[in-house]
Amino acid sequence: MASIGPNELFFLMQGLKWTLALTVIGFIGGGVFGLCVALARVSESALVQRATAGYIAVFQGTPLLMQLFVVYYGVALLGLNVDAWIAVAIxxxxxxxAFLGEIWRxxxxAVPKGQTEAANALSLHYISRMKDVVLPQAFKIALPATIGFLVQLIKGTSLAAIVGFVELSRAGQIVSNQTxxxxxxxxxxxxxxxLICWPLSLWGAGVEKRMQTATR
Known part of the structure; x- marks a missing residue:
């Protein structure tokens, strides 16, 4: 059996780099689109609400592994030749x-209706009402759940190996086969x-505990 030396450790760190990069891309991109989904879910249009509810149901009701397959091979069926990491990032x-949109919805x-009523009384338009009054409070309320989803997203990146993406888990498998x-x-x-997920879990638990203490 071969020993695990600097080269193997460096290869694992390269995999870790792509795990973190994929997490950041997915979380930021998902956050941007998730905000749109959340706002659509609380809109006054019943059609928009139903459409986004269907979107959320599809992604929450199907395995992430299947979603990776569909996007990876679906892009190829459209005649587009993209790298694996782009398809995985999408x-x-x-x-x-879908998940962040529902969390933030x-x-x-959960923001008290009195806050919205007060904003309406001040004649604030929709954008100002959401940006300055509702969303800051909503994000604070949803922060523990958001952190929890981030932890799940980090661990979920291991599924990207199924389409040939070399992240931390796949790098570990390669090193294991070599050594x-x-x-x-x-x-x-x-x-x-x-070491990555535990501090985030502690942070989320701490935020949730402080929020519970503040509401007593």
């Missing part, structure tokens, strides 16, 4: 937008995931 953005609807030390390699990979 899939994660769509996936995150709940946050918006014949699967327990050691995947223990190291698991430790890396833990």
């Amino acid at each position: 899939a994660f953005t769509l996936h995150a937008s 709940g946050g918006i609807q 014949f030390r699967p327990l050691t390699v995947f223990a190291l990979v698991g430790l890396i995931y833990f």
